[in-house]
Amino acid sequence: MLLLVTLAACGTSDAIDRVDDARLNAADRDSANWLTYGRTYSEQRFSPLRQINDSTVRELGLLWSHELPTTRGVEATPIVVDGVIYTTSAWSVVYAFDAITGRQLWTYDPKVDRSRARTICCDVVNRGLALYRGKLFLATLDGRLVAIAARTGLPVWDVTTVDRSKPYAITGAPRIAKGRVLIGNAGAEFGVRGYVSAFDAETGKLAWRVFSVPGDPKQGFESKALEAAAKTWHGEYWKTGGGGTTWDPIVYDPDLDLVYFGTGNGTAWYRDLRSPGGGDNLFLASILAVRGQTGEYVWHYQVTPGDNWDYDATQPLMLADLTISGTPRKVVMQASKNGFFYVLDRTTGQFISATPYVSGISWATHVDSVSGRPVESPTAYAGLKPVLVSPDVEGAHNWQPMAFDASKGVVYLGVRNGTQRVHAPNAEWVSDLSDRNMGDDRRYEGELNAKAAGATLNRGELIAWNPVERRSVWRVTLPVLQSGGVLATAGNLVFQGRADGHFIAYRAADGASLWDFDAATGIMAPPVTYLARGKQYVTLMVGWGGTMGLANPQNYGPLKPGFGRILTFAIGGAAKLTPTPYGHSAPPVAAIKLDTTAAAIREGDMLYRTYCRFCHGGNAIAGPLPDLRYATADVHRQFESIVIGGSRKTLGMPSFGDKLNSSQLRAIQAYVLSRAAAANAAGRR
Numbered sequence: 001m002l003l004l005v006t007l008a009a010c011g012t013s014d015a016i017d018r019v020d021d022a023r024l025n026a027a028d029r030d031s032a033n034w035l036t037y038g039r040t041y042s043e044q045r046f047s048p049l050r051q052i053n054d055s056t057v058r059e060l061g062l063l064w065s066h067e068l069p070t071t072r073g074v075e076a077t078p079i080v081v082d083g084v085i086y087t088t089s090a091w092s093v094v095y096a097f098d099a100i101t102g103r104q105l106w107t108y109d110p111k112v113d114r115s116r117a118r119t120i121c122c123d124v125v126n127r128g129l130a131l132y133r134g135k136l137f138l139a140t141l142d143g144r145l146v147a148i149a150a151r152t153g154l155p156v157w158d159v160t161t162v163d164r165s166k167p168y169a170i171t172g173a174p175r176i177a178k179g180r181v182l183i184g185n186a187g188a189e190f191g192v193r194g195y196v197s198a199f200d201a202e203t204g205k206l207a208w209r210v211f212s213v214p215g216d217p218k219q220g221f222e223s224k225a226l227e228a229a230a231k232t233w234h235g236e237y238w239k240t241g242g243g244g245t246t247w248d249p250i251v252y253d254p255d256l257d258l259v260y261f262g263t264g265n266g267t268a269w270y271r272d273l274r275s276p277g278g279g280d281n282l283f284l285a286s287i288l289a290v291r292g293q294t295g296e297y298v299w300h301y302q303v304t305p306g307d308n309w310d311y312d313a314t315q316p317l318m319l320a321d322l323t324i325s326g327t328p329r330k331v332v333m334q335a336s337k338n339g340f341f342y343v344l345d346r347t348t349g350q351f352i353s354a355t356p357y358v359s360g361i362s363w364a365t366h367v368d369s370v371s372g373r374p375v376e377s378p379t380a381y382a383g384l385k386p387v388l389v390s391p392d393v394e395g396a397h398n399w400q401p402m403a404f405d406a407s408k409g410v411v412y413l414g415v416r417n418g419t420q421r422v423h424a425p426n427a428e429w430v431s432d433l434s435d436r437n438m439g440d441d442r443r444y445e446g447e448l449n450a451k452a453a454g455a456t457l458n459r460g461e462l463i464a465w466n467p468v469e470r471r472s473v474w475r476v477t478l479p480v481l482q483s484g485g486v487l488a489t490a491g492n493l494v495f496q497g498r499a500d501g502h503f504i505a506y507r508a509a510d511g512a513s514l515w516d517f518d519a520a521t522g523i524m525a526p527p528v529t530y531l532a533r534g535k536q537y538v539t540l541m542v543g544w545g546g547t548m549g550l551a552n553p554q555n556y557g558p559l560k561p562g563f564g565r566i567l568t569f570a571i572g573g574a575a576k577l578t579p580t581p582y583g584h585s586a587p588p589v590a591a592i593k594l595d596t597t598a599a600a601i602r603e604g605d606m607l608y609r610t611y612c613r614f615c616h617g618g619n620a621i622a623g624p625l626p627d628l629r630y631a632t633a634d635v636h637r638q639f640e641s642i643v644i645g646g647s648r649k650t651l652g653m654p655s656f657g658d659k660l661n662s663s664q665l666r667a668i669q670a671y672v673l674s675r676a677a678a679a680n681a682a683g684r685r
């Protein structure tokens with residue numbers, strides 16, 4: 001013991017070992033550092049720092065930046081401790097930087113299997129790390145949890161948390177609960193059974209695992225809660241896995257020893273396919289509380305019973321202490337994808353309120369104030385026939401973190417206002433990227449589509465929301481639909497980036513825009529702030545991608561894909577950003593001539609939509625990934641070896657050899673070339 005004490009006193013490099021339960025508990029007072037994903041266990045993302053404030057922010061400038069070797073989505077929240085930044089990029093690659101100079105200290109690549117990209121729903125992103133007693137914890141895209149020595153970047157242990165024969169993936173950040181590392185997973189779109197696991201931080205040994213949906217009843221249920229949940233399902237739901245994955249939010253309340261997590265949509269999205277005969281399908285689209293020590297079920301609240309619209313309840317969960325009707329309440333809050341802002345009692349799970357925070361919600365008329373159950377609109381559901389619903393599948397708010405200023409009683413978040421989309425299932429559910437059972441608006445011409453196209457409310461906003469008074473204090477209309485995660489500070493500032501690459505500081509009191517930096521690529525990640533040698537900094541990861549950037553980039557213009565970067569700002573910072581050029585400056589030219597027919601191009605269009613669109617973009621207009629209209633003659637000559645032969649598997653281009661034959665491949669080629677020719681004729685990029 002004496003030896004340990006002596007060693008710990010030897011140098012500053014040991015400070016990282018002292019990020020333990022006590023220090024995590026006191027994270028709010030530790031204003032210099034950003035110790036956990038949401039800064040504190042409550043995940044309020046509010047910093048007490050005020051050197052950068054509503055008067056000094058005009059002198060804020062870029063201090064240093066570092067370009068990352070990726071054009072994919074970057075979504076991480078950096079951890080900052082004692083002058084070092086730890087963060088992640090696409091493909092679960094980890095970096096450590098000196099927080100003052102930006103010098104790269106080390107990088108760690110877990111070498112995820114890039115050929116599995118076909119069953120990654122929403123880009124190869126990673127949202128960040130957890131830190132505990134000198135180790136960083138990384139959850140990888142291919143389902144591993146890796147402990148990394150923070151000082152050296154060397155792996156300490158590496159465990160597989162999923163059945164790798166199934167289409168699981170992980171994009172979320174692990175969380176810490178008293179010596180345990182908590183992690184969920186993703187994959188409900190492709191057919192998996194969701195769960196949250198707790199691993200021993202020292203050894204990587206599994207401590208407990210909680211499933212979010214029941215399994216095959218013949219195998220017996222893992223808990224009484226799942227046995228009861230099974231009564232809300234019909235048919236052979238377990239055969240697809242059921243879904244309900246916790247792909248992002250996990251929070252821990254150390255005082256109550258409760259772990260809270262949100263669960264996603266079911267497999268399949270459409271309840272008639274998933275559970276013929278209906279039912280609430282617990283615990284899909286729910287918020288659950290389990291004991292930190294054991295994983296034992298404590299309570300649940302189902303946000304969207306019998307979800308049919310991909311309304312995951314996987315948006316950030318935030319803990320706060322609010323006074324509601326004169327009574328102090330410990331609450332958990334979520335601005336859910338389905339357009340309602342939820343406040344629940346986090347001790348008991350009791351429903352407190354659900355209030356629309358965007359306009360145009362059409363799937364439900366309201367949430368009953370007593371039962372907490374939403375009242376579905378008659379237009380929201382028509383069995384396996386298409387319906388037009390709002391919010392759309394990307395939600396009124398998604399994973400992008402929100403922030404809470406307790407002194408003002410206000411939550412800040414970016415919202416997607418008035419979106420709507422035709423929601424139309426395939427006839428049956430198929431476990432493959434090619435048949436994601438997503439509403440494909442273009443398969444349904446006619447009235448619904450015309451209505452969807454006529455949507456006029458489609459706009460992004462940053463809002464300041466009072467969860468007690470259940471109203472917005474202010475709303476700022478953004479020039480783009482999609483905006484990123486939020487940071488609030490005691491300097492009366494709210495920081496947020498946007499799809500068009502602008503990083504803005506707003507005055508927290510009224511939403512006035514005070515400062516604007518053009519990061520040259522779209523922003524989704526939330527900024528963090530910290531103190532190093534007495535000076536305040538703001539750091540942000542940038543890089544456009546994710547489901548929005550990949551599948552529907554043209555919906556998010558003015559589009560700014562580019563190389564990912566980490567940017568650090570300080571008062572007086574005067575560095576210039578010199579981004580590596582990305583994208584195309586002129587219209588495409590069809591690189592080869594192909595003998596084809598209009599019928600083949602039409603077939604190619606359908607095949608492209610089925611197999612290519614989710615990564616290479618709708619209408620063959622790409623965001624972060626190669627725009628196939630610009631494919632060179634050389635690429636066209638290798639088309640078959642790339643798409644069917646899998647020759648670029650290690651780069652993340654999966655093989656479609658089991659799906660496409662040569663003639664179908666030529667049809668896709670013909671379609672892509674036709675799109676290039678059309679853009680060229682119109683003089684458009």
Ligand code: CA
Nearest residue numbers: 264265310312
């Ligand atoms: Ca989903």
